[in-house]
Amino acid sequence: MALRLLALLSSLLFVFELASSACNSDIKGPYPISLVVYNSLADVKNLTFKTEIAYRGILLGAMKKIQASTDEFKFTINETLDYGPYLLSVNGVAGNDENQTYWELLSELQNGTIIMPDVGVGCYIPNPHDKVILKFTKW
């Protein structure tokens, strides 16, 4: 009887160890991305920032992290009901309906392709090594 109980306990322990090692291997760590601030309408130098983003974390989080770490990057957003945060200004430069200017969100993937995400900064999930570009431009 005691032997049977011991066998049962050790097989339970084995199943538990298997399950926990499977879970641990599912945990994925943060990855690097960079963020470029590019004003296509003025003759100013681009700024580049590097940070780590949590596995499948949102761009807005990475932007907040950069903002907290340096005085060279500040941004403002306007929360909208339907699409979340709209990027209004970067480093004091704000989009403006009258001049038809805005901060466009682009991302250069690791293979060099530049995409225009079909969501805003609150929903975009950068890929590892993405170069996210905030481009001040006209529509």
Ligand code: B12
């Ligand atoms: C016109 C338009 C724009 C114009 C708005 C300028 C203006 N003042 O008119 C410009 C060119 C600036 C623009 C930019 C972007 N847009 Co846009 N835009 C539209 C469009 C075609 C019409 C919106 C509209 O006028 N609705 C009618 C008015 C009466 O309603 P409204 O609520 O007042 O509209 C405002 C909001 O829609 C807001 N807005 C526009 N785009 C976006 C995007 C985001 C993320 C947010 C939060 C707000 C927002 O600006 C409108 C005018 O004030 C819609 C698609 C559609 N057919 O509806 C896409 C749409 C809303 N845009 C979209 C996107 C993705 C963007 C960008 C993120 C694209 C990019 N990669 O850069 C950027 C925003 C970047 C930033 N700074 O945060 C997506 C949003 C999807 C989502 N779930 O996030 C949509 C649905 C198009 C799509 N791809 O399917 N956009």
